[in-house]
Amino acid sequence: MSALIAVALTLVALGAVAVVMTDDTSRQAVTLSVFGLLLSVLFLTLSAPDVALSQIGVGTAIVPLMVMLAIRRTRDKQ
């Protein structure tokens, strides 16, 4: 189990770096969504399935979608 946690933690760290390194904001919404998924895997390995479920819904679906829609709208305006 602790090996799984170590793998999940490493993936979260790598995912976070990937989000920060992504230049284009609309691509960043996608990497953010992947990062959210990795985070929920970490929560699951830490035996917190309730938090993992919330994380999947909010972190991988709602927030990236809101970011995408906001970017689309502001790009239209420019």
Next chain:
Amino acid sequence: MSRTARLMMFVVAGGAVGVMLVLGVLDLPHFGSSFHPYRDAAVPAAVAHATSNVISSVNFDLRGLDTLGEETILLTSVLGVAALLRPAEDEEERKPRRAGSLLDMTRLFGYVFLPLTLAIGFITVAHGALTPGGGFQGGVVLGTGIHLLYVAGSYHAIEKVRPVEALEYGESLGAGAFACFGIAGALVSASFLGNILPWGTFGELFSSGSVLFLSCAVGVEVASGVIVLLAQFLHQAIEVESHVEAGKA
């Protein structure tokens, strides 16, 4: 204040916060150790109240007031978004453009997963007191799941099945039901959000007293809230344009 003075203030304050944070973390029980005082208190309390999902017991029974606060945060944020994103004076509504063609795979994926996701959402809300999940998680699944209709179908399709005005009432109704449960608890059991229902048998659907119903109230609120929230964003992105753009076009 000059730049150097500001920097000095930041270094002092930031350093103090950093030191306190490190000291606090060092004082925590070690990661992965078997010393869990909160678990030792919460698990017996949940079992005594016939709630097999200890997390739901903490959220809706032991610390129900915190959850009421969190639901109010969600309610006010959705309200704030609705107020901020309503079309401004220099904006006008337009007919949504026809969507481009979709991959057959996307459409198949959407229509297979739409009923599946909604079923999982309902199950997660209804079994909040028994298995991982609850009103918030299930509500989020329901509120986002329905947007598969937008991904796999069209904006027109999602608009048809999503009565935003009714859902605005649904959101307040969920939050209001939670508060009413709290007041009823105060009247019956002399503590706000105190249990007012029979506890039931541990592990069965109708167990855990008020937890099941509070979970459902939160489910209604969160599902409606998420749909209303995303509806504002979708409306702005798809149906609204400012006069500047219109002039350009």
